[in-house]
Amino acid sequence: MATFELVTGLQRDQQRRCVFLVAKGTPIADEAERLGIEVIDTGELDASHWTMRRRRNPFFALKRLPARLRLLRRIGSPFIVHCNDILEMQSFGFAAKLLGGKVVYHHHALNRMIFPNRLLVGVADAVIAVSEICLQAVAFVGADKARYVLNPIEVGLVDRGAARSRVCAALGIDPSRVLAGFVGNFWERKRPLFFLEAAAAMLAKRPDLHFILFGRRADYEIEDLEARAQALGLGERITFAGFLMPAEDNIAAIDLLMAPAVNEPFGRTPIEAGLLGTPYVATDDAGHAEIGRRWGGGRLVPLQDEPGQFAETALAVLAAPDEVLLGPSARAAVVEDFSIRAHAAAVEAVYRRLEGARQA
Known part of the structure; x- marks a missing residue:
């Protein structure tokens, strides 16, 4: 891209x-x-x-x-x-x-x-x-x-409500649910298993949640991740979506982007989330740490934290997204920088x- x-x-x-x-x-x-x-x-x-x-x-x-x-x-x-x-x-x-x-x-x-x-x-x-x-x-x-x-990194104007309707209709998801998403292919460093464990911890405290993984097989096969999701009790509250087009819909449609990746060189998705008005939670490591500290738009979780602790931060952001979302001037600065x-x-x-x- x-x-x-x-x-x-x-x-x-x-x-x-x-x-x-x-x-x-x-x-x-x-x-x-x-x-x-x-x-x-x-x-x-x-x-x-x-x-x-x-x-x-x-x-x-x-x-x-x-x-x-x-x-x-x-x-x-x-x-x-x-x-x-x-x-x-x-x-x-x-x-x-x-x-x-x-x-x-x-x-x-x-x-x-x-x-x-x-x-x-x-x-x-x-x-x-x-x-x-x-x-x-x-x-x-x-x-x-x-x-x-x-x-x-440029994203066009996206109607978040319309994007949500398109994604939920395409995937057969109840649009009234709170949506948390993972965006990226299933590489080890992206930590899709960590995401699933954090999702299970979140669902135990917020039964209105639904989780979507936008991505394709890499180090992990989708069938193995699906089996792990079922073993964690995520049941019908998780969807493996592949990638939908337009790509902006994948982030604009969700209420929270969860980016547990480590050793990330930079990463587009937190920046895209900030521009689209979707809060994120990311691991405080490598490129994601740089993004969180320099441009904001979400919250960073210490690298040593376990999935349960990542889940607690994610739930806190969902409860008060306005505390991390970029304001108009900050968003304009991101647009210019990228x-x-x-x-x-x-x-x-x-x-x-x-x-x-x-x-x-």
Whole structure:
């Protein structure tokens, strides 16, 4: 999402030509074309279905190097390759350097900086970090290379009542219930099991609650989470919804966003909740801690707290949401900080510095 928003801003506000190097026939390619972004087919559709371990194999990168060099030559020179993860640095970072291109690495993860990762990141001419904790993780490249730039997060005007009606109708939920939600794929660090345990503790004290998990399988299978929910006594008071469109409805429809994730690089959902007028409760850790302290809109729960303690904080926020919701001026400040225009301008400044260095 952040990449699509960045490219939208670069093309619209900075008049910069942007090209997606991606396999045709993938959801990313389809969405890029829908948004009017130029797409060059990598011809690697088969690899998009491989496991990450297989795709990270350096022998695959070497095998594809000649084809990737041809793709980059099609773009024309000079060019900047902007990579969003370590795998893309392996895929196109080295290829770009071989052709004299500049490379930007956009760091938005807290993966371990083992030697191969440090080597790949070190190839970049500039590193953009999306949060303070991400910036700390790439400090080894030097202050002259690394810069902190907030990801763009924009949401349109959403009628919360209408969103609630749409979501409840789609999922068969009684709209009179108080709705608490989890938004994110079911990775270990997102702590969906923690969410279920907190939900059970909340339901014991507020029987009018209904819980919705908007997300897809990852480290956890949905069937395993469903079985755990039933064992905790959540019964028909929990719904596994996948993701509904428009995405804003997932947060606007609920009365409380519960974000128990740990080691979160930044996280869009608390910011989106603040803009949509939905209070949140999040773990006081990593990127979520930064969000809670800098922009507010919800309440942070100490990292060491158990699900029952998380539940107590969540119930307190539900009882008095106005105590944490952003006011008009605070919301306007968030809109400006996370605007596509501001993000594109900051990234364009990085590009121009690299282009100036090339000319010098």
